[in-house]
Amino acid sequence: MSTSPIAKKMKSTKVIGTHSGTFHCDEALAVFMLRLTDEFKDADLVRTRDPAKLEPLDIVVDVGGVYSPEKHRYDHHQRGFEEVFGNGGFDKIKLSSAGLVYKHFGKEIIAKRLGTNIDDEKVQTLWFTLYSEMIESVDGIDNGVNISSSPVAYAQRTDLSSRVKRLNPNWNEEATDAIYDEKFTHASKITGEEFLSQLDYFAFAWLPARDIVKEAMEKRFEVDPSGQIVVFDKSCPWKDHLFTLEPTVSPSSSSPILYVLYPESDAPGSKWRIQCVPESPDSFKNRKSLPEPWCGMRDDKLSEVSGIPGGTFVHASGFTGGNATFEGTKEMAKKALSF
Template identity: 90%
Template sequence: MSSPVAKRMKSTKVIGTHSGTFHCDEALAVFMLRLTDEFKDADLVRTRDPSKLEPLDIVVDVGGVYSPEKHRYDHHQRGFSEVFGSGGFDKIKLSSAGLVYKHFGKEIIAKRLGTNVEDERVETLWLTLYSELIESVDGIDNGVNISSSPLAYTQRTDLSSRVKRLNPNWNEEATDAIFDEKFSQASKITGEEFLSQLDYFAFAWLPARDVVKQAIEKRLDVDQSGQIVVFEKSCPWKDHLFSLESSLSPSSKILYVLYPESDSPGSKWRIQCVPESTDSFVNRKSLPEPWCGMRDDKLSEVSGIKGGTFVHASGFTGGNETFEGVLEMARKALAF
């Protein structure tokens, strides 16, 4: 017979959520909880029976109670009004995913980075990942449009739609065991997306901030206008540029960014217009219209710049064989 101490050592936490049809928010909430130290080995109980939920260590998306102190994270009850709050995200009520992320997200991120929650990178990533992923899950679960513009067509490729399709179809067998198996698949899919985005922002997006910062600081060495920046290599730059250039005067706003197409010696170079906002397709200043849609020798002839490779038909980007050539393109475009 095992001792009481041995039993306690083998015991595990138990997460509770509702049974039956599932959604993205609780599938993701359960996955995120299992990324924490407290609930990393937790079992899962899916039920709507209050007597079975009551003794569980933590309950999400069911139970009619929001109480972080009691580890209860439901958002369906009348009068619920919790929002993310930080970073200006105060318009969309939280789903169970948002609630778990609000209270456990920093711990999860810090653990992934191998650092502590006081690391300034954790706060930046916590806000960014909410904006890029969790907010849309909250909005969709609460019936909030995720786009201010009506779409001409609907393409259900978002994470919430993918999870919804994992539920058994109306004309298929749908036992509790089948729902539980499908829920496990859904939680895995949401977790893969969560970790994929977290790793991208932590290990690719955030390090690019230093590249953009240095380019902005050196912009006057590139051109006296200060409206052209050069990146040492292609990187995710838009978010960082808009954030870092906020201290610049409106007349000094950056219009063009230049970067090599690859790390190879003798790489061709690209020019890209800065858009009006990170998600806009409208440029602050497009490349000259006569260049648009031109390639190679024809582009060089029209622009008067040797080594032209192309300019996109919409005028948002172009290229040249050399850095000197692409810099001349930027300077001519400024004056056009």
């Protein structure tokens, strides 16, 4: 009896488990992130709350009442759960399933996206940054942590968690398990698109700007003896880097950096901008605003009021302005220092 030279082989697939029914941003994102890893890239998904069905699965997130990385169990609802990110000072907000998956698999995901090894310094930097800029908010919202202890000035309902919440079937719509599963797939895709968009921005735009900002800060005394004016030869993301680097390149708090100058574009003859350094990266309050008489002025009127030719505008709030030339913008900064 002969045997066929072609042997049929069943596909070997890992299976991710999470809970059925109403879904949230954290497990939708956790599932997407797991599928970015080598181990779970082709994983199937089972959504159930039945312990017997969850038990044999390769990895379970947001259900099951167990947190055990060794067993690939990543729930955060059980009594006594206190796990935080614990790196880079992030120790105030307990992790959701998204935070747990990111804590244990995030470096691998980032390294794979960058095409580098997990020990690369860039991976560590991005691991902290993406947690701060995205994952921490998902953890906070899922765990019911208010963004502020004071009354907020306005509602914010366009965040990722709110968008995912609206994808659930409405109370007056049909809501079978199949419908929930279909909508969950869509939700996971949306969270993943946001995750990869932010990762790519920080990896390929934000991080490369760090060297530009550092070099400009080190040369600031060549611009003005005060050291309070920084000039960038191109527009780039600078705020986060300035605040991170300032303690090392400008240890004296007596002369904080107040203004940054940069061209509006890379085109020859580009106009230039001046921008005030805020009190913190997310603050709308400046360390030192542009002079009040300049605020809201444009073109010839601005040039007349400031005494600097080539003025283009100063924002009504005084946080930014412009001039036709670098020399004019530099003069605006110098005058503003002593105003």
